[in-house]
Amino acid sequence: MNTTAGVFIRETIMRVLLVDFNPFMAPATPISLGYLGAMVKSHGHEARVLSLGSSTAFSPAAFKSWVREFCPDLVGFGTYQRNIYHIHALATMVKQVLPGACVVLGGPQVTFMPDESLNVLPSVDFLCRGEGERVILAIAEAIIAGRASSPVPGTTSRNPAGGYMTGSGVTPAQDLDEYPSPWLEDVLDPAQMDEAIMLTSRGCPYGCAFCYTPAASGRKIRAHSVERVIEDIAFVARHGTGRLWFADPNFSFNRRRVEETLEGIARRGLRVDMWIETRADMLDRELLDLMRRAGVRMVAMGLESASENVFPHLNKGLDPDRVRRGIEMAFGAGLDVELFSQFALPHERFDDAMVTLNFVKKAGVKIRGNSNAQQMQIYFGSEIASDPARFGVKPLKEWREPCLAIGAEFETEWMTKAEIERIKAAWKAESLDGGKRLVS
C-alpha cells in the first residue's frame, strides 16, 4: 500500500488469503476456496489457500507471525455453523496484526445468515451472499477502488451510518468453465493430498426439505464441460495419488454427460479411484458397470429415512425400495456403497428411526464413514430452518446468537432429546468405526 496526503490507496494487485479450517477433522481439499483462489489469480492478483484441520498443529503466535509476513489485503474464510467461532477467532487474529485487512466469510450457511450476525462477528467485514467466485472479485475491486464502505455486490456489510447494507445480487456463471481450474491454475496441489476433491457440477433440482442446496441453486444444475472435467482429472491423477472424491450433489444428473466423462477417463487410461455421490434412481446396471471400468470404487446415495411414515414428507421424491435396488445393483457391479441417513426427521418416531437402521444393516451396507447416520442438522437456507414449527421442530433454546441456526439443538414433536440420544447410541453400537463422522 502507498499513501498520498494521508489517504491509503491500495495497490491494484491484491494479496488474497483463503482459509479453510475444520476443527473436528483432518484437513481436506478446500475445493471451493480453490476455485476462489483460481478466480482471483486469473485476474492478476496473488492468492494463497490454507487448509487447517484438527490435526494441524499451530500456535496463535505462529499464525499471527505468518499472516503478518504474508500481509494479505483480503482474507476469506470457508465458514460453517460448526466452525464459525473458530473462524472468527482466526479473523480476530488477522485483525490484530493487520487492522487494515478486509475479512469476508463465505460458505453455504453464510449465504442465508441474518445480517445481524455481523453484530456478534466484529472482526468480519463482509458476508458473502451466494457463490463466491464473482463476489470475491467484486470485493477486491471495491477495496482497490476505495469503495469498500459502500454496498459491495454479493455481500452484506456494516453501514457506516448504522445498520447493514447489502449490495446488488451477483449472478453466478451459468457455464462453470468460466471459472478457472484450481488445479490447472496451480492454486491447489494434488501432490499434497491423500485424496483430491473434485466439483464438476453445482446445484440440485430437487427440493429436499432438510437441505439448503435448493435455495442456494434455485433448483438448477450448472456444470463444467466434459473436456474441462477430464483435463482436471488428468492433471490430478498425474500429480496426486489418483484418489478422487466428487463433491457434486448429483454426479449422474445428466446421463449422457456422465457417460462421456467416464468414457473419457477410460479412454485416456487415467488410473483413478473415485468416490461419487448420486441419487439411487439415476443408476442402472449399465451405468454402474461403466463407472467401475472408469475407476469408481464407491457410490454414495441419499437414503435419509427408510420409514414410510417419514420419507414422503421429505420432498426427496425417492422411496427406500428404489434405494435398495440401487444398492443391489451397485454391489452387483462390484462397487462399494455408502448411504446418507438421518434421524430426528419430521414425522419420525423412535421406531421409525430404527427402521432406517435396520434397513441399512439388511442392505449389507457397512456402517462406517458416511454411512454413519447423523441427526438432522438445521441450517440457514433449508426449508425447515425457515419454518421449524411447520415441520414439528422444537428448538431447545429460545435464543441463539444471530449467526447460529438451530443446528442439532432441537427435538421434535415425535422424538424427545433423550430418544434422539438413544438412536445416536444405537447407530454407534453398530458402527465399524465408532461413529466417527462430524457434520460441518
Add this chain to the structure above:
Amino acid sequence: MNAKAPFGAQPIEILIVRLDPGSGPGDRRRFLRCLDSVLSRLNWRGHVFLVDESADGQIDRAREVVQTIAEFLGAETLPTMHVHPFVCGHGFGQCETDDWERLLAITEPFQKEAYEHQSEVRLMVLPIIAPRSSVSSDEILPLVGFFRARLAKPSFYFHGESPLAPEAVIANELRIYIDPAIELSGEGIVAQLRANHVFESVLERLEAEPSALLGPCRRHLVIDERDGHVYACFSQWESGNPLGSLESVEGLFEAGPQPAEACAGCIDRSCRSMRENLEANGKTEEGRQVSMALAVAFAEAGEHANGAVHARMAFELARTDADRSAALLHEGLCHMSLMNLDQAEAALTEGAAYSSDPGLFAYHLGRIGMTRQDYAGAVYRFEEALALESPGVPRDDVLFNLAASYVNLGEFERGRLNLDRIEEASAPVRFYQGLCDLGGGRTEPALENFREALALNPAPEDLSRVYFYMGSCLKDLGRYDEAIAALEMAVKADPNEYANYNLMGFCFYQTKRYEKAIEALYSAVKINPASAIDYASIGSNLRELGRYEDAIAMYNMALSIDPGLGFARENIVKLKKALGIERGEG
C-alpha cells in the same frame, strides 16, 4: 491433506510443569508471568499438566495457573486448553470440594460461551487426584459426581491397585493411573504421565500414521520450577538432560523437536510399563493393539528383542484365540531372527494350539528344525504343514523347504519328488533339483539344472554354490577345463569359500597345470589351515614338478595335522628313495 501448517516448527502441544512448593510469592508471580508469555506459543489445542507432589491436597497454585490460562483464553479466542492439576494427598471432605468449587468457578464463563456458541468448552479442568490414604469406591464416586456436575473430568492416581473395578471405570468414563512404587514422588508421577502420554500417542498413530509408530510424540516440554530448567520431553527430564533454563523458556519454544533416536527406546519402556494401567482402565484391547503394532514395528526396525517382548505382551492382553496365535507367531519369528531357537519353538508350539491355521506354525517349526540341522524333525513338520494345507504359507515354500530337508538327509529321490511338485521354477528350486540329481548319480541332468538355476538369476549369496556344483559336475564328467572356468566364477562370487579352491586345485592337477594347482591349494589352506589333505595335495603337485624336497615338506606338514594320511607317508618314502636319502647317499 497433510497436517503440516506452513507456520514454522511444530508447536508444543503439551506442557508439563513441576511446581516448586518452596517458592515464595515473588517467585510465583514471576513464574506466572513466564507461563503467560509462552501460552500463545502452545498449539491451539493444548494440554498443561501441573505436578506438585507435596501439595498435600492444596490447590492454590493450581488455581493461580488456571486463572492465568483463563485470562489468556479471554484475550485469545481460538485456543482450547485442558489443564490437568495433579493433586497429591487429596482428601474427600467438604473443604476439598469447597476449594475445587472456587477453582472450577474460573471455567464457568467458558461453559457459558460453549453453550451459546454450540461448541466445545475452551477451558477444561481435568484433575488427577492422588488420595491421601487408601479410599474406597464409595468415597470416590461421589467426588466424580461433584466434578462431572461442574464439567470437570477427574482421573485418579493409585499405588499398586485401584479400588475401582474396570467396569466401574468404564461406566463412569474415568481414567486411572497405577503407580507401582510404594511412595509418591515427582519422578514417579512424571514417569506415569510419560508412560500414559506415550501410550496414547502410539494408540492415536495406529490409524492415522502407522508408519511413524516409533517416531517422536506430539511435541511436549517439561518445565521444572524446582531445578529451574526446561526439558525437551518427559524422557529428557528423566535423564536429567535440560534444554535450557527457565529464564530462557520463551526461546526454547522455537527449538526443534526432541531427538528422534531416543524415541523408540522411550516408547518401548513406556508401553512395557502400561500393563497395570491398562487393566485398571479396562483398556486391555487397546493395549493389545498397541503391543502388537509395536512388535511388528520393532521387528521391521531390526529390533527383534523388543519385538518379542511386545508380542508377548500382546499375547497376555489378548482375549481371542486369533489374537493370541497372531501374537505368538510374531514372538516366535522374532526369536528365530535372534537365533533363540528354544524360545522360538516354545512360542510357536504354544501359538499352534490357538491358531485356526496350525499348518503355518508347523511350517515355521520346520524352519527351526532346519536351522538346528535337525532335518528329520524338519521333514516331519513340513509334511504336517503340507497335510494341513496352510493358507498362510505358499505351498511352494513348504515343498521347497521339505525338499531341502530331504536333500540334507541324503534322501535325494524324496527331495526330487517334492521339488517336482513346485509350480514355479526358481533358481533355488533348480539348484536343489541339481543337487538331487547329483546325489542320485545323474550328473548330466544335474549340470543342466545348475545351468538353469544360473539363468534364473540366483541371489548373489547363492551364486558361488551354483558355480561350485557346476564345477563339480564337470569334474565328474572329466571336463576339467570347463570345471575350472566354473570354479573361477565361483571364486569371483565368493573369494572366501574354501571348497572352490580345493576343487579347483584338483582340476588343475588333472590337467597337469601344477603351478596353478598349487596356487589354488594355497588359497584353500589360507582359508582352512587345518586341511591336511590340501597340504598333501600341494605336496603331490610339487612332486610332479620335480621339487621333491618341497613336496616332502608338504607331506610332513599334512601328516603333522593328520597322521593317518597314508598316501602322504607313502609318498615321503618314495621321494626320499628317489632322492637317495634313505640310504644316506648324496
